[in-house]
Amino acid sequence: DAGVTQSPTHLIKTRGQQVTLRCSPKSGHDTVSWYQQALGQGPQFIFQYYEEEERQRGNFPDRFSGHQFPNYSSELNVNALLLGDSALYLCASSFNRFSNQPQHFGDGTRLSIL
């Protein structure tokens, strides 16, 4: 039973570029959330997708956007990259989006901005 899978593992971009990160949820999960984890900090919530719609959003600018596909997989897009966007981006999936349902995390995509 595959867990949450993310691709790519590592990515290097330069300022101003755009990037797309991908996530496949754990089997049986229909809800996907994205988090940003800067070095030495806890993860920060970016947004959540359920039924192909953004359901909740954290305090991130609209340079950060996403998508969920009919098979529940998801993409995170970041435009006009800044040096401060360098971080580990984590995808989490859950059986539903209610607060008692734990989220299961992938190993993340490490994004470095030069």
Next chain:
Amino acid sequence: AQSVTQLGSHVSVSEGALVLLRCNYSSSVPPYLFWYVQYPNQGLQLLLKYTTGATLVKGINGFEAEFKKSETSFHLTKPSAHMSDAAEYFCAAPLDQTGANNLFFGTGTRLTVIP
């Protein structure tokens, strides 16, 4: 909005000693609380969760946590540390009262186990 506070960014224990990682939460309603572990260059793995019911929650790898409403605490313990327990530990709670399961994470506690 809910939040959690982890006391101690670094904790060192000897192999075989008690592990105690502290987490306090703020909320006026019974929360859902979680502990996650992150090994180097990996994502987060769920250790245990408190939803409702029994206040002593047992998790994986011998860890447990006790929900104490009177102290607004949810400390993580393990009776005997193993070298493989060396990792970063995060306490987390739902981000807000909307009923969604998106999480607010504490700043983390790095556990070092001394042989």
